[in-house]
Amino acid sequence: MREPPILDAQSIRADFPILQRRVGDKPLIYFDNAATTHKPRQVLRTIETFYTTYNANVHRSPHTLGLEATELYEQAHENVARFIGAADAREIVFVRNSTEAINLVAYSLLSGENERLRLQEGDQVVVTVMEHHSDLVPWQRVCAQAGATLKVIDIRDDGTLDMEQLSAALTERTRLVCCAHGSNVLGTINPVQEIGRLAHQAGALFLVDGAQSVPHMPVDVKQIGCDFLAFSGHKMLAPMDIGVLYGKRELLQEMSPFLYGGEMVADVTLTGATWKEPPWKFEAGTANVCGGIALGGATDLRTGQHLEGAVDYLERISMAQVRAHERALTRHALQGLRDMERVRVYGPLDADRRGGILAFAVEGSDAHLVAHLLNDEGIAVRAGGLCAYPLADRLGVAGTVRASFYIYNTEDEVDRFLEVLEDIVRCRLL
Amino acid sequence: MYSHEVLEHFLHPRHVGTIEDPSGFGQAGGGERCPDDLAYIWIRVADGRIVEIRHKTLGCPVAIAASSVTCEMALGKTLAEALAITPEAVIAALGGVPERKANSTVAPKALRAAIMQALDRNGQAEQQDASTD
Numbered sequence: 001m002r003e004p005p006i007l008d009a010q011s012i013r014a015d016f017p018i019l020q021r022r023v024g025d026k027p028l029i030y031f032d033n034a035a036t037t038h039k040p041r042q043v044l045r046t047i048e049t050f051y052t053t054y055n056a057n058v059h060r061s062p063h064t065l066g067l068e069a070t071e072l073y074e075q076a077h078e079n080v081a082r083f084i085g086a087a088d089a090r091e092i093v094f095v096r097n098s099t100e101a102i103n104l105v106a107y108s109l110l111s112g113e114n115e116r117l118r119l120q121e122g123d124q125v126v127v128t129v130m131e132h133h134s135d136l137v138p139w140q141r142v143c144a145q146a147g148a149t150l151k152v153i154d155i156r157d158d159g160t161l162d163m164e165q166l167s168a169a170l171t172e173r174t175r176l177v178c179c180a181h182g183s184n185v186l187g188t189i190n191p192v193q194e195i196g197r198l199a200h201q202a203g204a205l206f207l208v209d210g211a212q213s214v215p216h217m218p219v220d221v222k223q224i225g226c227d228f229l230a231f232s233g234h235k236m237l238a239p240m241d242i243g244v245l246y247g248k249r250e251l252l253q254e255m256s257p258f259l260y261g262g263e264m265v266a267d268v269t270l271t272g273a274t275w276k277e278p279p280w281k282f283e284a285g286t287a288n289v290c291g292g293i294a295l296g297g298a299t300d301l302r303t304g305q306h307l308e309g310a311v312d313y314l315e316r317i318s319m320a321q322v323r324a325h326e327r328a329l330t331r332h333a334l335q336g337l338r339d340m341e342r343v344r345v346y347g348p349l350d351a352d353r354r355g356g357i358l359a360f361a362v363e364g365s366d367a368h369l370v371a372h373l374l375n376d377e378g379i380a381v382r383a384g385g386l387c388a389y390p391l392a393d394r395l396g397v398a399g400t401v402r403a404s405f406y407i408y409n410t411e412d413e414v415d416r417f418l419e420v421l422e423d424i425v426r427c428r429l430l
Numbered sequence: 431m432y433s434h435e436v437l438e439h440f441l442h443p444r445h446v447g448t449i450e451d452p453s454g455f456g457q458a459g460g461g462e463r464c465p466d467d468l469a470y471i472w473i474r475v476a477d478g479r480i481v482e483i484r485h486k487t488l489g490c491p492v493a494i495a496a497s498s499v500t501c502e503m504a505l506g507k508t509l510a511e512a513l514a515i516t517p518e519a520v521i522a523a524l525g526g527v528p529e530r531k532a533n534s535t536v537a538p539k540a541l542r543a544a545i546m547q548a549l550d551r552n553g554q555a556e557q558q559d560a561s562t563d
């Protein structure tokens with residue numbers, strides 16, 4: 001028997017015009033949400049309103065449009081701060097995406113003017129084998145340049161992080177621990193609170209890659225106790241090219257900028273410059289102002305109504321409900337996949353310990369081919385190394401097929417996916 | 431994702447089969463990331479040109495499509511020209527391959543081995559011809 005639905009997916013679906021699309025003659029079933037999500041009408045309307053009513057550069061143009069755009073942009077920072085439980089908007093840096101957020105921290109630590117916040121020869125940075133390339137490659141580069149060592153923590157057979165190995169790896173030379181909150185392959189939700197406690201005990205900073213958690217579950221930076229949190233707007237209903245770095249205020253205050261130029265400076269002479277206060281000292285050049293407002297939302301100053309951002313849309317549903325909905329879909333899909341011959345699912349088999357991401361392989365077959373056959377039926381999934389090649393190597397698999405869910409997916413879609421996959425596995429592959 | 435060309439050659443591979451009594455035969459296996467890919471190639475050479483070519487290939491769609499395209503590219507070429515067919519050229523002809531799939535284009539290696547065998551045999555034949563003189 002079916003559980004009653006947790007979200008009113010049908011009314012949510014009505015907000016997403018793209019879901020009406022067909023692929024060939026098939027209705028679209030979009031299960032590639034870990035790569036990027038679709039945008040609701042409310043957010044699209046905010047984008048339109050920005051460009052039809054408020055478009056101007058921020059923090060520089062002394063005219064009505066410039067002042068209003070600045071006000072909206074700053075409000076968006078405040079709303080994002082509230083969404084993740086940050087103490088204030090000065091802890092919220094708008095960047096392009098998670099990748100840039102992590103590079104910001106990495107390069108700031110590499111070139112830090114402040115000794116306390118500069119990676120030194122012999123220091124250690126700790127990451128995990130389940131990191132996305134975005135939270136691995138910057139550390140490889142920066143460690144190589146600083147003469148620091150990069151320690152990679154393994155997973156256990158069930159796809160969870162080896163906490164004992166992590167605990168044993170931390171030394172007084174560990175400067176930073178970086179970890180995905182949710183794995184984009186295994187789906188594993190890592191115990192970030194505990195990891196943060198261990199990191200801080202060792203005197204290290206703690207960076208959380210929240211690209212796959214912030215869009216999908218309640219995330220509170222104070223509760224986690226992390227020093228940095230990176231996430232991407234496009235994976236949570238906002239447009240592409242807007243992302244967030246949360247950083248503890250004291251740290252952002254002391255850290256060196258990552259990019260230099262206009263907007264981020266307090267004063268400049270021919271021989272040098274001083275920086276603005278955070279977050280602006282980390283937002284060099286013209287920002288994606290519209291993207292920031294579409295992510296955080298702001299008040300429409302001319303009508304007094306709210307210009308809804310992605311964060312508002314999600315808060316209206318409530319992140320607890322988002323999580324519950326995805327967990328139900330995941331549990332249902334997991335059950336179906338586990339019953340299927342030749343299909344192997346990676347990551348924890350308990351839906352309580354994983355997000356709405358299911359990577360699987362079909363024994364003796366090719367991941368890209370399975371994705372193609374699913375696409376023929378209108379089902380959009382990802383295939384391959386999933387931007388985590390070392391993890392694929394660790395799992396001993398050339399590539400996986402990944403289905404990932406969001407608020408507008410339904411149990412009917414999961415059923416259709418399982419039915420098509422079963423047919424592919426049974427009849428259409430050798 | 432697979433390009434149109436990869437899918438087309440994978441679903442309808444050209445030049446599949448074997449050649450009885452070939453001028454040369456070669457085989458090659460996958461590299462580090464695709465140990466299961468395996469291509470066998472047979473060629474018949476006349477007047478220094480490949481006049482017939484066949485392959486049998488086991489492996490992923492890229493391996494199979496690469497063999498098909500390699501055979502198409504090699505047919506009618508001189509041995510020297512065919513030796514110059516690189517995996518990169520095959521990948522370009524396939525319209526690109528997905529991440530980490532470049533190693534699955536094993537056919538050019540098998541072709542090279544077949545050509546070397548043909549040259550070798552030809553050399554031996556010439557030597558034999560010379561010694562019987």
Ligand SMILES: Cc1ncc(COP(=O)(O)O)c(C=O)c1O
Binds near residue numbers: 099132387
């Ligand atoms: C866990 C994780 N980290 C980082 C990223 C990088 O995100 P972006 O491409 O938006 O920078 C992704 C995106 O796939 C991800 O899944």
